[in-house]
Amino acid sequence: MWSTASSAYQIEGGWRADGKGLSIWDKFTHSPSKILNDDNGDIACDSYNKIEEDVAILKQLKVSHYRFSLSWPRVLPDGTINNINEAGINYYQRLLDALHAANIEPQVTLYHWDLPQAIEVYGGFLNDSFVKLFRDYADLMFDRLGDKVKIWITFNEPLVIARHGYGFGDFAPGISSGPDTLPYIVGHNLIKAHAEAWHLYNDKYRAKQNGIVSITISSDWxxxxxxxxxxxxxxxxxxxxxxxxxxxxxxxxxxxxxxxxxxxxxxxxxxxxxxxx
Structure with a gap:
């Protein structure tokens, strides 16, 4: 496998395009003095409007695989399946079609740090309800995109989510609690949510879609x-x-x-x- 990777917030831009909801990174980067030079991802690489150009670059790199993440608030603006944004799902369907046409295998990350702000308002990862909300989101993505995806990743670097988002506070949502209880609560709910998504795919989708589900775990050494x-x-x-x-x-x-x-x-x-x- 020869691959490259990206994440939605870091490349897509289109932060309010076509019904997208706000993420915790939208809020974090629009808070003064959180990011160097007050930079943000409002436009970023403008990948939301550059599917053809991006896939052309991937072809030039001669990659066999491309890993990218879905923006949860782009497909579910308030984080729940009660409000599905078809424009967001259509964007990812077009991207997947373009990748397949270029003979590039997609690897799709369900969550790469951009939690819907509407979920964070109710406690985010600290609220047990997050586990079910993530399962619902994963179910929708498996159902709508699973015929085009064989490699799924649930969470990107849960260590960073828990430690930097809810311990050090230097990543969204910017909660500084030190080496206290909060990172362990967040980590525990991430593990449970991963397990729910894995078993959901295994029980409901694997036989039909024949894909795999894993998690990206970062580590110090x-x-x-x-x-x-x-x-x-x-x-x-x-x-x-x-x-x-x-x-x-x-x-x-x-x-x-x-x-x-x-x-x-x-x-x-x-x-x-x-x-x-």
């Missing part, structure tokens, strides 16, 4: 300063467990790692909390 010193080895291992392991361990093994559970429990109790964060 760490080496022990002294590989022969147990403390350094353990510290390096913890870094990986708290990045790669945070999401891959429960998804592939059914529970968080013992290293992560023990560390967070001990730190929580030492801070006087009644239970583990």
């Amino acid at each position: 760490s080496e022990p300063r002294n590989p022969y010193r147990q403390e350094d080895y353990d510290a390096a291992r913890r870094v990986v467990e708290f990045t790669l392991g945070w999401f891959s361990h429960p998804i592939f093994n059914g529970d968080y790692s013992e290293i992560m559970k023990t560390r967070i429990r001990d730190r929580s109790l030492a801070a006087g909390l009644p239970q583990s964060r």
